[in-house]
Amino acid sequence: MSALIFISYRISDTLDITGRIYDHLRSYFPAEMLFRDMDTLEIGDQLSPTIQRHLNSCRVMLVIIGRDWVSVENEQGRRLLQEKDFVRREVQHGLSSDTITVIPILVDNTPMPTKDELPDVLQKLVEPKAHSVSSKEDFYYHMRQLAEKIAQLIDFPLPDIDAPPRRIGTLPINFTVTQFFDRIKERDQLYKLIHKGRQVICVYGFTGSGKSAVASYVLEQLISSVPENTIEIDGLLCFPNANAPTIRLDTIISQAQKMFPTHNLRLDGQMSAEQRADLLLSATRTGKYILLLDNFEDYQDDEHFCTDAELEILFQRVLDKGGLTIVVTSQLPLKLRYRSAKLVTIDLDKGLPSTDAREFILNLPAVEELKINQLVATDPALDVLIEKTSGNPRALEAAVSYLRDTPLETLSDLLAYNEIFSGNITEHIVGAAIAALPDDLRRVLEGVAALHNHATDDALLYVLQPFLALxxxxxREKLGRLFLRKFVRVRTQLDGTHLYGLHSTDAYHALKNLPKGTETNENTYTLQTLWQRGVDYFRHQRTDPNTWHKIDDLNAPLHEFFFLMLLKNYTDAFNLTNLLSPYLQ
Structure with missing residues (x-):
């Protein structure tokens, strides 16, 4: 389905607020009605077929304008003055169409550009009445006004603004239901298992096999009420998420409270794990709710059993009593100590079929961005690449990224490197792609890897500040380039900021050649120093313990404790544990 609402923005100008606007509009309009381009963000000879299709179908275009929208430059000068600039071409299309209403969105008191600041083809942009959006306290009010205006233009009834959120947390892979085309068999299998009411489903496979993407696609389809669905979903809870980076029974219940304002899910310190699990199920049993536990391998032992006793109890309660569907993604097939027979698994340990793998490669943003000539549908080298990688999606992404950063090499050159295409091929290709990155991008990647699951913009700026002029x-520009190369994953937090992460294979290779160090001298670029700066950052973020009243208040000290343990600073970690212990009972 093509979108009715097209969001035009520039990643270096308004990535954060555009993510918030997009996510908030999804609470008013089905996801398939909305389109924002998350991949093709650079200059090219022509708009991608996907962008062009949505431009042709849309009836409303939102042009997100921040402080740098007019002035942003590249090597050729101001972007808006260049005829091949994507943003210029999108807005020009909207302004020249009789069927599209263009609404400029002015972010945080950004003034409307003057005609003198715009090329001739965009000067009509100053004529429509602009809509202001604040990223601060008035955001929800402004978004309601915007949603009402859009609803009138496309004749769409808005839902009740006071309805509780239908989703908590962000899916690990952000795309609309029209953007994912592979793993059709596995997607259908997951959809049918949910439809049949299976309570615990584990989607597992090696790094880069697409397990998170499969789960994200199906769950996005269900929560977005796509017309062909035969399942009605009342709510979706995603973990880990930015406000609950650790999967724990108590954090699941705490986050779920936002979805059930009429239920009392307050925890009593004397409650057993069984009682707390039943408390959660008393709420979810009132409708059709799904809990996603992503990257669960961190909570499994060498024999694949769940290592968290309370989560094991939650699984058992769900299998015994129903009332909730749990979807687990993991590198390992999940095993439970009891009732394992009722748990179902979906195996993604095999790569993509050849046809899907070919389409997957040709739709990667770097292919279109650079017009990599050798990556065409008829090139026999593509078949060799797919065969050598067994269709592993992460290996295919890394191969394209490698070609992106080694412009003098062809796919045939890459295939000739026997040391890459032997043993663990995915790890070898990822390692080669990271080694080929420009130095500044590789250093940002190392910062994301060193911060593990705690890499926000502010944390990265602090940790990398002595070693990279940022x-x-x-x-954000460097993170955007890593995002296009499919290294960095982005989760949008509830406050609109971003949390960055990596595949585990990527994280390993990002840190592989970084000196470990034995001291934490901030003038020496080592892993030890980055971890110490992580400790310092979260120590600065820690608030007065007298103000700790909810789980979210413990995030900073828990992150600080995490990095202290990595540094083996057990004395400070013990002292912090004493500070935390009264709040973790």
Whole structure:
């Protein structure tokens, strides 16, 4: 389905607020009605077929304008003055169409550009009445006004604004239901298992096999009420998420409270794990709710059993009593100590079929961005690449990224490297792609890897500050380039900021050649120093313990404790444990 609402923005200008606007509009409109381009963000000879299709179908275009929208430059000068600039071409299309209403969105008191600042083809942009959006306290009010205006233009009834959120947390892979085309068999299998009411489903496979993507696609389809669905979903809870980076029974219940305002899910310190699990199920049993536990291998032992006793109890309660569907993604097939027979698994340990793998490669943003000539549908080298990688999606992404950063090499050159295509091929290709990155991008990647699951913009700026000249804009630009290369994953937090993460294979290779160090001298670029700066950052973020009243208040000290343990600073870790212990009972 093609979108009715097209969001035009520039990643270096308004990535954060555009993510918030997009996510908030999804609470008013089905996801398939909305389109924002998350991949093709650079200059090219022509708009991608996907962008062009949505431009042709849309009836409303939102042009997100921040402080740098007019002035942003590249090597050729101001972007808006260049005829091949994507943003210029999108807006020009909207302004020249009789069927599209263009609404400029001015972010945080950004003034409307003047005609003198715009090329001739965009000067009509100053004529429509602009809509202001604040990223601060008035955001929800402004978004309601915007949603009402859009609803009138496309004749769509808005849902009740006071309805509780239908989703908590962000899916690990952000795309609309029209953007994912592979793993059709596994997607159908997961959909049917949910439809049949199976309570615990584990989607597992090696790194880069697409397990998170399969789960994200199906769950996005269900929560977005796509017309062909035969399942009605009342709510979706995603973990880990930015506000609960650790999967624990108590954090699941705490986050679920937001979805059930009429239920009392307050925890009593004397409650057993069984009682707490039953408390959660008393709420979820009132409708059709799904809990996603992503990257669960961190909670499994060498024999694949769940290592968290309370989560094991939750699984058992769900299998015994129903009332909730749990979807687990993991590198390992989940095993439970009891009732394992009722648990079902979906195996993604095999790569993509050849046809899917070919389409997967040709739709990667770097292919279109650079017009990599050898990556065409008829190239026999593509079949060799797919065969050598067994269709592993992460290996295919890394191969394209490698070609992106080694412009003098062809796919045939890459295939000739026997040391890459032997043993663990995915790890070898990822390692080669990371080694080929420009130095500044590789250093940002190392920062994300060193911060594990705690890499926000502010944390990265602080940790990398002594070693890389960065401000918020230049950091975001580098993260955007890593995002296009499929290294960095982005989760949008509830406050609109971003949390960055990596595949485990990527994280390993990002840190593989970084000196470990034995001291934490901030003038020496080592892993030890990055971890110490992580400790310092979260120590600065820690608030007065007298103000700790909810789980979220413990995030900073828990992150601080995590990095202290990595540094083997057991004395400070013990002292912090004493500070935390009264709040973890």
């Amino acid at each position: 401000d918020n804009r230049s950091l």
